[in-house]
Amino acid sequence: MSLLEVRNLSKEFGGVHAIDDLSFTINPGTIHSIIGPNGAGKTTLFNLVTGVYTPTSGEVLFQDEPVTGKKPYQLAARGMSRTFQNLQICMNMSALDNVMVGRHLHLNSRLLPSLFRLPFIVRRDKEAREMCTDLMAMVGLESYRDWEADSMPYGALKRLEIARALASEPKLLLLDEPAAGLNDTESRELDAVIKKVAASGITVVLVEHDMKMVMEISDHILVLDYGRKLAEGTPAEVRKNPDVIAAYLGNVA
Amino acid sequence: MMRAFLTPRFAGMLALAVIIALLPALLQNNFQYDIAIRVAFNATVVIGLNLLIGYTGQISLGHAGFLGLGAYFSAITVTNFGWPPLVALIVAALIVGTLAFVVARPILRLKGHYLAMATLGLGIIIAIILNQESWLTGGPDGMSVAPFSIGGYELYTQKQWYWVAGAILLFATWLSLNIIDSPVGRALRAVHGSEVAAEVVGVDTTRFKVLVFVISAVFASVVGSLHAHYVMFLSPIDAGFFHSVELVIMVVLGGMASTFGAIVGAAILTSLPQVLTFLEDYEHMIFGLIMMLVMIFLPKGIVPSLQGLLKREAK
Numbered sequence: 001m002s003l004l005e006v007r008n009l010s011k012e013f014g015g016v017h018a019i020d021d022l023s024f025t026i027n028p029g030t031i032h033s034i035i036g037p038n039g040a041g042k043t044t045l046f047n048l049v050t051g052v053y054t055p056t057s058g059e060v061l062f063q064d065e066p067v068t069g070k071k072p073y074q075l076a077a078r079g080m081s082r083t084f085q086n087l088q089i090c091m092n093m094s095a096l097d098n099v100m101v102g103r104h105l106h107l108n109s110r111l112l113p114s115l116f117r118l119p120f121i122v123r124r125d126k127e128a129r130e131m132c133t134d135l136m137a138m139v140g141l142e143s144y145r146d147w148e149a150d151s152m153p154y155g156a157l158k159r160l161e162i163a164r165a166l167a168s169e170p171k172l173l174l175l176d177e178p179a180a181g182l183n184d185t186e187s188r189e190l191d192a193v194i195k196k197v198a199a200s201g202i203t204v205v206l207v208e209h210d211m212k213m214v215m216e217i218s219d220h221i222l223v224l225d226y227g228r229k230l231a232e233g234t235p236a237e238v239r240k241n242p243d244v245i246a247a248y249l250g251n252v253a
Numbered sequence: 254m255m256r257a258f259l260t261p262r263f264a265g266m267l268a269l270a271v272i273i274a275l276l277p278a279l280l281q282n283n284f285q286y287d288i289a290i291r292v293a294f295n296a297t298v299v300i301g302l303n304l305l306i307g308y309t310g311q312i313s314l315g316h317a318g319f320l321g322l323g324a325y326f327s328a329i330t331v332t333n334f335g336w337p338p339l340v341a342l343i344v345a346a347l348i349v350g351t352l353a354f355v356v357a358r359p360i361l362r363l364k365g366h367y368l369a370m371a372t373l374g375l376g377i378i379i380a381i382i383l384n385q386e387s388w389l390t391g392g393p394d395g396m397s398v399a400p401f402s403i404g405g406y407e408l409y410t411q412k413q414w415y416w417v418a419g420a421i422l423l424f425a426t427w428l429s430l431n432i433i434d435s436p437v438g439r440a441l442r443a444v445h446g447s448e449v450a451a452e453v454v455g456v457d458t459t460r461f462k463v464l465v466f467v468i469s470a471v472f473a474s475v476v477g478s479l480h481a482h483y484v485m486f487l488s489p490i491d492a493g494f495f496h497s498v499e500l501v502i503m504v505v506l507g508g509m510a511s512t513f514g515a516i517v518g519a520a521i522l523t524s525l526p527q528v529l530t531f532l533e534d535y536e537h538m539i540f541g542l543i544m545m546l547v548m549i550f551l552p553k554g555i556v557p558s559l560q561g562l563l564k565r566e567a568k
Binding site: 050052071072073075076077081082084088089090091092093097098100101102103104105107108109110111113114115116117121125149161164165167168 | 428431432434435436437438439440442443445446447449450451452453454455456457458464468510
């Protein structure tokens with residue numbers, strides 16, 4: 001059984017084929033990287049898979065069920081969560097509250113219990129707060145727990161997004177350039193976090209430019225170019241693939 | 254156990270209750286009671302509107318329309334058809350809530366200026382209907398309203414109304430604080446912070462926008478009903494555009510995303526014009542100047558800006 005399957009997926013933006021007849025599958029329990037030159041369609045692919053965009057044609061299957069055209073919040077309920085290349089943090093909230101938003105699906109969000117602050121709301125919020133504090137520690141943000149999000153540094157916000165995504169207990173976690181803008185030390189710390197996440201049984205899909213990170217942690221790599229699949233395989237296979245070398249280094253011949 | 258009582262939410266509620274309880278000692282005449290009652294009524298509406306504007310980040314320039322609908326429904330059913338005022342108030346709130354629910358979905362798809370325009374239009378339509386249907390509403394001349402009575406006991410004096418308005422305000426504050434500190438409140442604030450981030454962790458943003466729009470409309474309707482019985486006279490101006498704008502100014506002045514800010518904003522904007530009457534011709538000028546200075550020096554609104562200053566001092 002595959003966790004995610006993409007079949008003949010295409011997305012056009014006014015005649016530009018951002019994603020062009022792309023098919024691939026992702027097996028559970030792996031770290032899967034998607035790489036490719038700028039403009040290859042990596043982020044578009046993420047937006048299609050998570051329901052932010054609707055595909056022009058093709059299909060997305062999650063746990064063998066078609067989910068094409070479903071809204072992001074419906075996909076989240078099925079166990080898909082993601083982070084963003086350009087940060088999507090609620091700057092009007094504290095760091096901990098941002099992570100707590102990630103617990104939304106596991107808490108009762110009906111109006112009346114919240115309106116009258118029934119005891120179970122208070123109790124379950126307290127449990128969620130403890131769990132989210134632990135998640136912040138896991139991504140290395142324990143010292144930022146009570147900070148306002150708008151006063152946190154960039155690198156910490158990137159990890160805050162991961163903590164928020166983890167709080168929803170996803171089966172599939174899509175990370176869009178988690179290492180972008182981080183220095184070398186921070187990137188290596190992030191490696192460790194992602195490995196820890198994968199070890200806990202969450203399937204990770206990664207869009208990343210940091211080749212050191214990609215080669216180090218991926219089980220499987222998909223290379224995109226102009227919205228098409230250029231190559232696919234283990235890090236060792238991809239590294240040797242002449243098409244990949246040509247796309248990245250230019251065709252010498 | 255002590256710590257639970259020292260939370261900001263409990264301290265704030267306690268302070269508000271003490272102020273409401275002690276204020277009558279300072280009120281010397283019916284005129285001052287009248288201002289206090291109007292402050293409490295406006296504050297209650299603004300607390301609801303603040304949930305929509307301040308916390309969820311959706312503008313409405315039509316909320317006086319909901320207030321007017323609640324007011325006229327109570328006025329007409331009680332005065333002309335002899336309904337019990339409490340029943341009329343509840344039915345009005347249900348009807349206004351349903352109307353808000355029906356219009357919310359198409360309206361809240363819009364963002365920014367477009368949402369402002371759509372809610373503005375909604376408010377104006379309501380005001381026009383109240384103006385035109387004079388066989389029912391008395392038209393531009395307004396209509397007189399029967400007093401509020403419950404079980405044969407009539408609410409009549411300013412002092413009685415003061416306690417009713419104070420209790421309603423305290424209750425509304427409690428509800429607002431409850432919502433904000435709950436999964437629903439976090440979802441609302443997340444809609445303001447980043448809609449797409451909220452969606453990808455499972456928040457149905459449309460549902461929460463509709464929900465908060467309905468809540469704020471119901472708050473306005475309930476106050477509208479009470480206000481009609483208190484003043485015992487209604488005119489379409491109460492439902493008009495300028496009143497809607499006034500309510501939004503109260504939210505912004507007191508502080509977006511602050512329940513106590515909403516109360517402060519309502520208190521200042523309601524009482525300041527009365528306080529400044531001794532300036533006669535210069536009243537509006539000074540009033541405008543004060544508002545400008547507040548927004549320049551306390552740009553986040555009075556309460557959040559002062560809280561920020563206090564926090565910085567503490568560090």
